[in-house]
Amino acid sequence: MRGSEFAELNAFATIAAHGSFARAAAHLRVSPSALSQTIRGLEERLGVRLLNRTTRSVAASEAGAQLLARLRPVLDELDAAVADVTAFRDRPAGTVRINAARMAAIRFLGPLLGRFYRAHPEIVLDVTVDDTLADIVEGGFDAGIRLGERLEKDMVAVKLSGDMTSLVVATPSYLARYGTPKTPRDLHQHRCINARFPTNRTLYRWEFEQGKKSVEVAVKGPLVLDDWDLVLRAALQGVGIAYVIDPRAQRWIDRGKLTRILEAWSPTFPGFYLYYPSRRQTPPALRAFLDFVRSHALA
Template sequence: MRTGDFGELAAFVAIAEEGGFRRAAARLNLTPSTLSHSLRSLEEKLGVRLVSRTTRTVALTEAGEALLRQIGPAFARIETAVETINTFRDHPAGTVRISVPRAVAARVLVPKFRAFSDRYPDVTLEVAAENGFVDIVKQGFDAGIRLGESLDRDMIAVRVTPDLRAAVVAAPDYLARFPAPETPRDLHRHACIGWRQPGSGALYRWEFAKDGQALSVAVTGPLILNDPDLMVDAALSGVGLAYATEQHVADHLAAGRLIRVLEDWCPPYPGFFLYYPGRRQPPAALRALVEMLRV
């Protein structure tokens, strides 16, 4: 096999695994046009079409699926073998791509950036801060951070925050105008700031539990947002009640800018976990990040 053939096969595997040229190009640090040229060259040599292309999607042909079944495991073993070389280095090296909710990026990752870069100068950490659901395997990420209760069972998960608690909060001005709710059932009489979940597009139902009783409340109000920081800002301005995490509003509560209600209906729940697929040995750079964030 010529060197060029190997590169073209690697391009095909990346396109097949990433499900598109743009993500595959980012994974291989190539331009999409270079990747497209490599695939065309491979198809011409083999005399068959491996990929069906449309303006939006990329799908493997029957021949492409057959080829991937044969060479995909071999390329995975090659990647693992190359990664073992990192054990002979003084420091891990490479790029780690991670998908993280914006609030978690700010509170968990940002405080660690300086220490991580100082300790591992040969590692590039690429962070995609986005609130919607992300399929880290399909979109080519090495890892993600998500609430522990929503992780797939086939993922390796490492805790990166303590348990969390919800906090229903409002500005003193709002509670001066409207009596504080005593139970979650009182929320129908209040202006509640809704949260449109970025991934599903559904309106989040506020969740509560007490004495073994769990409640899920569909709240209503004058404002619906899709960003936790904006929801807190709206509560601070007196729009209504907001549903946040205790950690997110701790400073505002301590300063008296927000007041907490229904605290006895908000028990702890599992916090955030860094997770990654368990099918392969994680790269040394990812292992270094895991150890830095582990709590």
């Protein structure tokens, strides 16, 4: 295979993984127009359309999906071969691509960025903050951080935090005006702050447990948000009752700005995990990142 043919196939696989010419071009560090020309040349040479394009999305055609299924293992093996060679370097180097839920990025990555750079100046961290439960393998990421109950299958997972507990909160002034719910069903009589899943755009049904009894409640209220930080901020402003999983809410409870309610019904769930695909040889740059985050998160 000539170098130009490999570059064309690699470009095709990258576009399919990112679902976007612009994102793939940024990943490959070429211009979108140059990348488009490369794919056009590949499709003309093969005589088939590999990508279906619209103004909003790019996806593999039937022929493209078939090619991608055989091509991806080959490219992964080439990446692993290069990683094996770079293991002989004295200092880890290269790019590590991370996909992290927003809450995880703020909690685990934000405080470490400066220290990680000083410890590993030759590693480039490419962080995508994403709450959509992306497939990190399909998206071309090296690792991810998310809640344990949402981990993808066949991943190596490292626990970064203990189990977490959901918190149902409201301001003291709201409760003084509208009363305090005693059971989850009482929420139907209250102004609640709805949260929307960014993945499928459905509203989150509030989950409760007491003993062996479990209840899901579809709440109503004046706000629908798809960002948990905004949910917490709205609760602090007295908009209504909020269901939050952000540990930062506890400090507002401790300060008396928020009051926790329905505590006996609040379930616990697995905390955050750092996870990555199982590989024959973990690249040194990724290993350095994994070790650094794990050591500081568990310190």
